[in-house]
Amino acid sequence: MFCYRCGKANEDDNRFCKYCGTMIRPPAVVVPEDLNYFPPNPDALWAYYLGIASLLCGITGIPAIVMGIRGLRYAKLHPEARGEVHAWVGIIGGALTVLCVFMLIIGVVISACL
Template sequence: MFCPRCGKPYPDDAGACASCGLAFSAAQSLPPKEEGDATGGIIPYKNAPALIAYYCGVFSIIPCFPIGIAAVVLGIKGLKRARENPAVRGQVHAWIGIIAGGLFGLLWAIVTVLVIIGISKGRFGG
């Protein structure tokens, strides 16, 4: 048998852990660890749209505005999912995706339009 608190082995007939002093009658009533607790709930593995939105938002810094649009769309999906089932988390990731994707998406859209106008006026490429 192993102590649930410190992980040290102990004899089956022991009343308390020799290393950390945890009483085993109390140990048996400890609540089970929440699934995915190792990440502290920081990364929303159960909310894929929010997670993808976050990465799309980050990569929307690259001058390619469809990534920003994808970040906004997925971010809204992730927010909906988090609202319907709060256990999946991911609201923060979804918002980062929406805000970053929206800002950079808009920025690159404007840049693209300006470049197209510039080309059509002959100021670029010659």
């Protein structure tokens, strides 16, 4: 293979260019031993992502709260799974968004009535 930096030819199995030292082949990808890895508290993780997403686009606020509550319940049943922080981020983020959307609707209604 040719070095993309200096263009000189290297043996195919060289990881570094022997002329300029540039890494021309990335290190072998480390494959996790357990390919069936599953997040310990998926509900809480979902709440977290939905909560963050709701702050950006507003739509996912309610599912974020629902998943957050489920995540908290799961964390209580399975203390080793943890994820309370993720769940709380989802609940608070979701609640803030729902509140904002609610205020927005009330604002629109009031301004439409005036």
